[in-house]
Amino acid sequence: MSLMRVRVYFERRDLWIGVYIDRNHVYVCLLPTLVIRFDRRRHRHKWRQNVAWSHLMRCDSCGEARDKTAEDVVDETIAYLKRGTAK
Numbered sequence: 001m002s003l004m005r006v007r008v009y010f011e012r013r014d015l016w017i018g019v020y021i022d023r024n025h026v027y028v029c030l031l032p033t034l035v036i037r038f039d040r041r042r043h044r045h046k047w048r049q050n051v052a053w054s055h056l057m058r059c060d061s062c063g064e065a066r067d068k069t070a071e072d073v074v075d076e077t078i079a080y081l082k083r084g085t086a087k
Contacts, residue, residue, distance in 0.1 A: 005039040 010033050020027040026038040057072065058065050 007037045009035055009037075011035050 012033055014029055014035055015032045017029050017032060019029075021040075024040055026040060028036040028038070030036070056065055057068050
């Protein structure tokens, strides 16, 4: 199990106090310009396609969904070509 990464830094543009939550991180500003950032993801996603015709990919570990990217299509094409030449 991997530990959550925490980063503390000064950011002169962050003149707010509170908590901000985005997709990958949680930002906490207890004092203006002092930022504490927590990474929300604790694992590397292992994406796979649910069905062959779908553009939706899901992580095997957490179930998070995302659209297939051009990089995914290139990786699938390379894997297909390698399988075809191995026969």
